[in-house]
Each structure stands twice: as structure tokens, then as C-alpha cells.
Amino acid sequence: GAVVSQHPSRVICKSGTSVKIECRSLDFQATTMFWYRQFPKKSLMLMATSNEGSKATYEQGVEKDKFLINHASLTLSTLTVTSAHPEDSSFYICSARDRGKGYTFGSGTRLTVV
């Protein structure tokens, strides 16, 4: 089946630094990937749609300069949280549309900014 690998699973960084999260489709090509943010005991909020070879499409209210998305190949999308602050601490999850018209999700990244 379709597999999406997300790395790292956990990261702790200092306030003001940047953190990069990788999302890879291992056995299929993903022209489109999605990035979600999940607050504790809350649902998943779509942040942006990542398109291979073009700019990402951000949802309303999501800061483009804070959350940089790059989709340089058909199997890799990255989310960089720039100048991270404690309020950016959250669970970030990526997903990709697979061949079976389903959406496969990564295992998530727990970001803690101290």
C-alpha cells in the first residue's frame, strides 16, 4: 500500500530558530501533498496544499512567511517553520493523494519550541 514517511517524529528547538519537516511518498509519486496542524485534543486544520514545481496554496490565516513549503520533487515536500516561537508548538501532519484516490498520512511531527 501507499506509504508516506514523515521526519522527524519529534523535534525540540529554541525560540527564534527554524525547523524543517520532511514528507516523502515512498512507493508512489505525489504531485500534491497537504500539510495539517493539530492542536491538543483538536481536529486537523489544513495549513496548505503543496504542489510539485509550483508555489504552495495556503489556507486563510496561515502565514506564508512563517510556514515555508517546498515541493521540489514528486516524492518530497518540506515544511519549514521559520523563527519558531512557543505558540508554533504543535503536531504537524502531512498527507498525499495516492493512486487509489485515498489520502495517506505521515506519522506526524511533534514540534516543541522552548
Place this chain on the structure above:
Amino acid sequence: AQSVTQLDSQVPVFEEAPVELRCNYSSSVSVYLFWYVQYPNQGLQLLLKYLSGSTLVKGINGFEAEFNKSQTSFHLRKPSVHISDTAEYFCAVSDQSRTYDKVIFGPGTSLSVIP
């Protein structure tokens, strides 16, 4: 735009009892429907999906869901739950007319199976 409602935020149920988790959606277009399960500190696992065809969809771990277009519902059911079913369950929808449309999630239902 689509939206998803899960009326029950928490559902406690005794082990081996049946359970139904409710999901209603709102959309002006035809949609794909999904149920995902999330265990603590983990990503999402697809339980089942409705794309077209039979309105009764069977998924993994003994779960099934029925698509009801007139009631715009996609309720999830399991005839006998296990302790290991304790998790967060999300109903989700995407626009059927767009190949790579985003998935919109409901608020989630926390299922707690009581021994």
C-alpha cells in the same frame, strides 16, 4: 465549500458492545467520504472510504459505514468493540470533482472502550 459535523465529541462504550459514531457533511458538490482513526501521538490511519458505488462500505478492524446521500450522513459502526479500539476517530470529506482536492476533517469523536 465542504464542512463536516461529528455530533458526539466523546463516546464511552463497554467492551463487546456495538457502537455508532455519527458524521454529517455539508457540500454543494459530490464528495468522497473517509473515516480515519488516530491513536495517541500517532498519525492517521484510514479505516474506510466511500468513492462511489455501494453505499455500505466495509473497512479494516471490523468497521463499516453507510453513505446516505439524502441525509448527508456517513455514520461509522462496529458490532462489537475491543479495548484496542479506544482512539480518536475523524470523519473527512473531499470534493469529488477535483482530482487533488484537500481533505476537510470533522472535529473528531473520542471513543473510549470500557472493560
